[in-house]
Amino acid sequence: MTTETQTASTAPAVPLPELSAELRGHVVQPGDPDYDLGRTVYNAMIDRRPAGIAYCRDVTDVRACVRFGRAHGLPIAIRGGGHSAGGLGVADDALVIDLSEMHSVTVDPDERTARVDGGCTWADVxxxxxxxxxxxPSGILSTTGVGGLSLGGGTGYLTRQFGLTVDNLRGADVVLADGSMVRSSETSHSDLFWALRGGGGNFGVVTSFTFDLHPIGENGTIIGGPVLYDFADTREVMRWYRELQPALPENLYGWFGLLTVPPAPPFPEDLWGRKCCGIMWSYTGRHEGAEEVLEPIRSFGSPVLNGLGPMPYTALQGAFDGLYPPGLQWYWKADVFHEISDEAIEVHCRNFERTPSGHSTMHLYPIDGAAARVPQEATAFAHRDGGWNGVIVGVDPDPARAETLSSWARTYWEELHPHSAGGAYVNFLMRDEGNDRVRAAYRDNYDRLSRVKAHYDPDNVFRINQNITPAE
Incomplete structure (x- = not known):
């Protein structure tokens, strides 16, 4: 795997000014001053040259773009936050429907719901x-787009307590492949609603989401932060963590990581560049009595850093934004794990010892508690057996290191995969991992997804994604 290089367009000329005239937004095409900026994505390992980028301002714009793309034989790519690991928001010779100018959020505090436009990031929400x-519930970077994360499932700090993001989706407005729009919920287009909750962008362009909201902490203040241990303690820490995490109250969540301490505040200078293992904790219960809940964490081992303390939930959500800005080289490999076995721990220790860069890391995100109590067949998201959602990421600013990053991640994954549940979180898949990996992500839900796809998108218009092929 090397950085995907720029290629010349082979698409026939299309009358993009005609499309632009239909929109409240605007269209950028090759040759325009902001074209190169417009085609960039979060993962700089992806370099694509779309036929045009349509910045939509409302649902009518989106509908016009879908119809125009189909009428002129253009592939259609959908970009919300642009955070896709595989850069699925852009494609060569495609019409990119960019939703970033649709970013309003309306909160109903009495009903405890939020209506969220498809171009929002989690920082907006x-x-x-x-x-x-x-x-x-959302992810761990506030710069992540709402659309991509939500449609793939959505795991993060509130998952054990309130389920996945898709478990909190109440309804969605969707522009379909024929340019029409429907409202999807448990009572309207319920088959589509089932598929949207984990099935990715296969079924249409979601222009707005309605989510259930939950009270957390004390007026939005939680107790959280990292607890880091020396890398030499990894075996002991992972064995302790695998037993502790499932037994904790569901309002206490911790994801495990292998990392190199960033050379920047707020980390102490004596830790800069040091390999560590650690857990990022989040306690969203009442602060009175929190010390009793957190005591097993505070009393374990010999941490080199204990960063637990009160903080706004927004600070927790944005804690890693500055460390992972847009424009880095990324290569991801992922699996779901029902257990953290001793054999898997040895694989982690051996491979992270030779990590290729300070940004490269490995994370394990719990999928238990409320998320595991939802039946597998209730939503398209299928990996609800309990355990962890794991990802290995090779990351670096230097494009010349792309092959080194991807080779390290692949080798690490190949050794670890035999200890996995055999499938992965669909949002962690790279661009071209193949249909077998997509099927493994959805397990027994794939065939039903394929039938829903055939009903709503029989021509596979929405195929620049982790694609589910329409049933015949």
Whole structure:
């Protein structure tokens, strides 16, 4: 795997000015001053040259773009936050439907719901909801787009307590492949609603989501932060963590990581560049009595850093934004794990010892508690057996290191995969991992997804994604 290089367009000329004239937004095409900026994505290992980028301002714009793309035989790519690991928001010779100018959030604090436009990031949502002391489950970077994370499942700090992001989705407005729009929920287009909750962008363009919200902490203030241990303690820490995490109260969540301490505040200078293992904790219960809940964490081992303390939930959500800005080289490999076996721990220790860069890391995110109590067949997201959602990421700013990053991640994954559950979280898949990996992500739900795809998108218009082929 090397950085995907720029290629010349082979697409026939299309009358993009005609499309632009239909929109409240605008269209950028090759040759325009902001074209190169417009085609960039979060993962700089992806370099694509779309036929045009349509910045939509409303649902009518999105509908016009879908119809135009189909009429002119253009592949259609959908970009919300642009955080896709595989850069699925852009494609060569495609019409990119960019939703970033659709980013309003409307909170109903009485109903405890939020209506969220498809171009929002989680920073937009958290800013709007936390003022009411409310939140909905999301990821661990506030710069992540709402659309991509939600449609793939959505795991993060609130998952053990309130389930996945898709478990908190109440309804969605969707522009379909024929350019029409439907409202999807448990009572309207319920088959589509089932598929949206984990099935990715296969079924249409979601222009708005309605989420359930939950009170967290004390007026949005939680107790959280990293607890880091020396890398030499990894075996002991992982064995302790695998037993402790499932037994904790569900309002206490911790994801495990192998990392190199960043050479920047707030980390102490004597730790800069040091390999560590650690757990990022989040306690969203009442602060009175928190010390008793956190005592097993505070009393374990010999941490080199204990960063637990009160903080706004928004600070927790944005804690890693500065460490992982857009424009880095990324290569991901992922699996789901029902257990953290001794054999797997040895694989982790051996491979992270030779990590290729300070940004490269490995994370294990719990999938238990409320998320595991939802039946596998209730939503398209299938890996609800309990355990962890794991990802290995090779990351570096230097494009010349792309092959080194991807080779390290692949080798690490190949050794670890035999200890996995055999499938992965679909949002962690790279661009071209193949249909077998997509099927493994959805397990027994794949065939039903394929039938829903055939009903709503029989021509596979929405195929620049982890694609589910329409049933015949």
């Amino acid at each position: 958290d800013h709007a909801t936390i003022g009411f002391g409310l939140a909905t």
